[in-house]
Structures are given as structure tokens and as C-alpha cells.
Amino acid sequence: MSIRFLHKILKNPTVLASGILGNSKDILERVHENGCGLMTLKSIGPEPRDGHKNPTVIDLGCGMINAVGLPSPGYLNMENEWEALENRNFPIIASVYGSSIDEYRKVAEYVSSKKPDFIEINISCPNSEKHGMIFGINRESSRDVVSAVKKVISVPLIVKLTPQAPDIADIARTCEDAGADAICAINTLGPGMVIDIESKRPVLSFKKGGLSGPMIKPVAVRCVFDIYKAVSIPIIGLGGITTGEDAVEMVMAGASLVGIGTAVRYRGIEVFQKVAGEMDDWLADHALSLTDIKGAAHNE
């Protein structure tokens, strides 16, 4: 089920979502060996950052809540990692975050020099005081950060959006106009909160956290549906995709590729080959191709 995405041919439409297992070349290679078409590195920031104290990631059965808090060695402290990734035999997206346009620009410019296949800017993280989401909920700041980053990088730019935007389709269109090559939607939903009633404390140390997994899939599908109507650039659709049927649904909403994250919890690292295989089976059963079903839910 190989598929073209911008300038790259991928072995299938599954994408490892940012923040999941993206910490080293070795583990990305294993994810690739387990059937993933395109792997996203853990978000890279301007400074060394530890992230929040634990608990940071909790399974709720219907999905997860997390506030890991954007840990990163800092973009200037990853030479060993880049060196290792230079000799990779799989495609990667480097995810980047910042707390100002200038930070996004300088991190993205540097990361671009390391030749990832794509750069994704995370303007949608709900789990930090000052990074990310604040840019992605507003049309002007989305436009400014996208056009600033686009000018300084030499690989295609993906913009990761938040479902908290009052009108995500409008933000997506703004990003396209500012030069984005693709949209990735959605980041985690929320923030939400879980309180332990015996200790009377929020369970996450950051108190609030983003929701992911099956419980957010309908929101993700709706967002991708809305974005597909508004833009002509390709969309990586993610949010709760656990099975091939979930992936087919996301493609029908308008996604070109399907991101997988929380499902690693429920189906293991093998989830990528399982989902890709199940998509193939579904398409074969229905005598359809991926192209046939892309955006199919928009047909009147």
C-alpha cells in the first residue's frame, strides 16, 4: 500500500505521532520495522527542558491523559542523535516547538540543516504554560509562525493543529496561505483533568493534560472533515486511530495519512503493521483503493 506524500514515497499511510516512542534512532527503527510508514521525533525545543514531574501519562481505559511537558535536550544538544539519524533507512518528521516566533524560527532553521524529511511545527501542545497551543488558536499568530518558519527551512513544512481552535478549518486555511505544505490534526484534546477523590488531588502533576485515544476520535474525524473542505494541501489525520477501520474512517474524512499514538498502548508497537494490514483487507473486501475513499464522506 505504498503511497506518495509530498516528495516522499512511504510504504504505507501510517505515521508515528509525535511524543510517542520518538526518543532515539534505535526505537524509531523498531517502529519502522513494525510497519510504520513515517516516524515523528519527539518535539525539539529551544532549551534543555525536563518536562513535568510524574505522574505525566495515565491510561484511562478509553484513552490517555498526559502532560509530559515537552521534555527536550534542546536543539543544540542533540548532535549524537542527528549523527545516528544521518544513516537512517526510514523517513522522519522532526517536530519543533517554541515559545516565540523567534524560537520556532531558530530551532526549525537549525533542525532543517540536519535534513529530516519533513519538519512539523507543534503549535498545539496544551501541556505547557507558554509553548504551542497559544499560537494555534489564533489566526494571526498561526500565520506569523508558519511564514517565519517556512522562510528558513529547506524541507516541507507540516503544521500540527489543536482542536481547541474556535475554527480549526480557518486556522488550517491560514496556515496553507502562509506556506504550510501539509496539516497534521489533531493534537490532544482538552486540557482535561482527573482528580483522585481519596487524596483530593489532580492525578497529573501538571493538574491538566491533553486527552488522546479512542475517546477523542469523533472530534478528530470532525476536525479533519472540516479542514479537508478548507484546504488543498494533504492532511495527516490522527486522534484515536486504533484499527484499520478507524483509519479508513479518517481517510474518508479527508486524511492522506493516518497518525497513530495512543494505540501503541492498546495494541503494542505492532499496531502499525496491524492497522496497515487491516486497511488493506478492508479496501480489498470492498474492491476500493485509498484514492477512492479519500474524502469520500464529503460526497453528497
Next chain:
Amino acid sequence: MMTNPITDQKPVMLRVMEKKTENTGFATLFFEYSLPFRPGRFIMVWIPGLDEKPYTISLHDQDRFAVTIEAKGIFSKKALTLEKGDLIGIRGPFGNGFEIKPGQSAAVVAGGCGMAPLATLADHLPDITTFIHGARSKEFILFPGRFSVPREFCTDDGSLGHKGLVTDLLEKNIVLGKHFDMVYACGPEIMMYKVFELCETHGIPCQVSLERYMRCGFGVCGACVCGKQVVCKDGPVFHSRDLRKMKDFNTKALLKSGKEVDLSQYFSWRCQ
């Protein structure tokens, strides 16, 4: 108090049933709860408002379990101020646990607080032929009088048993002709590496229990990767067949930021 079942999902608050001071800097917290468990698996222990850390189960029977904690950092020192009746959050158990085959003749090799996961293993293993325990000095030997199999001791200062390393004792046993089908080890990573090397030389399979900084506990966040393995999910126990391919074993680990560093730098951070 009615307790919800402890699962690998959100933490459940349990009351400390008993606290037992072990020896210099160690105490064991007991909980009245029947936990599904295999030796070598671990739980996440949450002190609300402070932090959450992985701990191995050091004692397990039908209606209770315990964790043994060494007062090292802010979290463990706080944990050891808890008293009977205090609440603490638990989720788990996580990880794979030791692979145990009945009828195998086994050596168990513990270094320092690496004794904790091996203690439940020793309780469950009928066929330990050699049980080695090394520590800084006599005062740091955990669980005196607990096991039916006598331990061979070694200490850094010679205050108990052999003055030297656990691998000295293991090698002596092998050279003297003792046969082992499996060696189980837990302790400082360099010690486990030396045990692994010794076992490889003599063609004996071994299993060791690794430690890395963890967040989720169930193989998603990637904080604890070691080579291609995810320590919290694929491990923490790794067999020789995994260790041979694991190039980060005894060499590299990730800091909390995700920065890859040499093991010495990692452990100096972990011991702060």
C-alpha cells in the same frame, strides 16, 4: 476503606499497613492487598503533590505486598516518613517479570538494593543452588533470615563474607563445577554487565533487571528506551538473547529531558 482494584490505569490510594525499618537507610512499606504479580514486575508509587516513581515489589503473598525503599532522593526520603495508615497511590503492576522454568538449577546474584526484586524471585524459586548477595558493608545487607537458601555474602569493605565483587563468587562457583541453567541478577548496571559477560564466557543464560527513568510505565512515552527495547514494557527483565543485541546496555541512558548520556552521567543524576 473500600479499595478500588489496583490496575495499570489511574492510581488507587492504599493505606500503609505496616512500616518496617530494614537497616541503614532502608524501610519496607507493607500493603494489605492481593495484587496479581510475577517476580520482577514493578508498580508506580505516587505521593500526591510530590512525584511518582517505579518500585519493584519486594514481598508478595496472598493478601499483602511490600515495597522496599532506600532513602536517597527527595521522593524516597518522603516515602520513608509515611507511617501506618497513611495513603499512597499505586498503579500497576507493569513490565514482564522474570522467566521462571521449574526444575532449573539457578543462581541468584544481588547487588545492594538489587536484592529487592530478587527477593520475591527467591521466595518463588524452588531450585536456587547458589544465592550471592553483595553490599557496601555488613549494615547494608537486606532481609537477614528471610530465605531458606543460605546466601554467600561479599562486601566492599570486607565486613561480611568475601571482600570483593559478586562476580568473584559467581565465577568461583562456576569454576568449582557447579552447574547453572540460569543466572538471575539485579544490582548496579556495571555489576549486571559483568555477570552477563561471565555467563556468556561459560555459556550460561542469564536474566537481569534494568533501570531507566520512566514516565508512563506501559511502553508509550519512550522515556526509558534502551537500544531498541522499551524497559518498562519489554523489560525491566532482559534475557541474554536480548542483552547481546542491546548496545546501550552498560553504556547509555536518557536523562529526563531525553538527552542521551553515558551511564555514569545518568547514574550521577539519578542518585541526586
